[in-house]
Amino acid sequence: MEKLQAALDKARRSRNERNASSETNPVTPKIQDNTSASLIARWQALTPFEVQDKHLIRHRVVTRSARKAATPFDILRTKALLQMRQNGWKRVAITSPMPKSGKSTMACNLALGLGRQNDLRSMLFDLDLRDPSVQNFFETRPPHGISEMLSGAVPFEEQALRYGENVAVSMAQRAEADPTRILLAEETAEKLDEIQATYEPDVMIFDLPSVLVNDDSRAFLKNADCALIVVRADATHYGQFETCQREVAEHTNVLGVVLNAYRHDKRAVETA
Template identity: 30%
Template sequence: MSRIHEALKRAEEQRAASQGGQVPSSQTPEAVLSDTPTEAQVVASPSTGVAPPSFAAPFTFDTLLARASQHDWTPDTNTMLFFKAEEQGFGTEEFRTLRSRLYQMREKQALKKVLVTSALPKEGKSFVAANLAQVMVRQHGRQALLIDADLRGARLHHLLGTSATPGLAEYLLGENDEFGIMQRGAMENLFFIPSGRSVSNPAELVANGRLKILLNRVEALFDWIIIDSPPAVPVSDASLLANYCDGVVMVVRSNATPVDMARKARQEFRDKHLVGVVLNGIEADSSPYNQYYYGAYGRPDAKGATQR
């Protein structure tokens, strides 16, 4: 027995004696120091009763339909283009084009979980993420899940006109399961997970492993999962979230995003799968064919330029 082992055992015996207890014969100092979760560490929290998601039973889309909460969304129809009675306005065709490009890419590579981000705030990433999810379910029989993973500056619940809680934060904290945080609204086959309540440690929550479990559990139920993330340059969350996704779409605002910031954001995803760039905020009368009011889609070439 090593001196370290003896010292640890003696310290544990002294601590137990001071508390009037005994050291369990089956629990050695190695067990105390081990990083491997024990059975006692993975049972449901007595305060919430929510079982760890990795031990929850698998479920079907019908189960999700029955258990996801129905909400009366009141979307902002100025920005939520596909909630309008007339879906041929400015921007709608650009989102249909973006949808087609993503489907073309999916013929050659796995592409279901798509992260939407930007270099800086207020470039329109939430607008793009929300409308991309909407246009996906406009195809018959397609299901999409929209997730607000921007735990620092959530916007999607405002755009959809719904509550932000409970949401992703509560799931990552172990307070709710996927049924408790997933919403259904007026648009058939579109599901939404809001950001949840404000938290002080969003990066740590994103990295705690529960998001990966959530995505693994729901991935088979949806044709597309669109995830809105914080901006890439100010914080690390977007890069962390990209690890769980098949591809990244970066939003750049016309005549607003500094070139050096766009390049820096691109560098953040140099080891990820950056599938394309959406140029947002182009004036209707300044774009080719008077079409590209909301943006043009392209992919970065080998030199980093953007091709339409």
């Protein structure tokens, strides 16, 4: 009983001290408010860019606004976000067994879909360094390449661009001859930790190379909390998918599998 009373007295004294402080200096902002303002300022300092909707649609990026074509991506966004929150995950890699499966399209759609959530901050990193394509999707060339930023040659705020108020995009300028050197480097892991601590994104999306063509994704997956695997219905063999899933699971959590380019033949259903 005495311990409880002592705790109550301590809490009462603390509350009285805070009240007295606010009376003598009522306009002093809270530390949390200062932190929030500073975070907003850091995001606002990123160079903004814009892209025409018709260009995005030509590249099958349809999530800039709510529309029928965006619905499948919005469902994926919501499912992925809920599962990541449940597990405390912030970083999702997007990969595939083989190239031409639509993983970069998926990554760009997911990033812009998350951007429509005003209370979320998202980042997209183009790490398919042998064949980078994000700058083509957004019709924008960054002032510096992502490799320069990850190696510490340029700071993130000078390399990344901002789409809208809450999506940061770190793009490659050109293909790299030896991406594994960058993706496996400890300084890359440290740089990503620094970016996460500085900008506090809710979701970090990494567009990675296909797993079965080289060792680039294997080199990086340890830095992701989870991964989405994109398979193409008319091209990916089951053996390729099975091998890819096993490889990814060795390095991180498999968030899910996306079946892309599935053609639903309504006439076949009607005549069956």
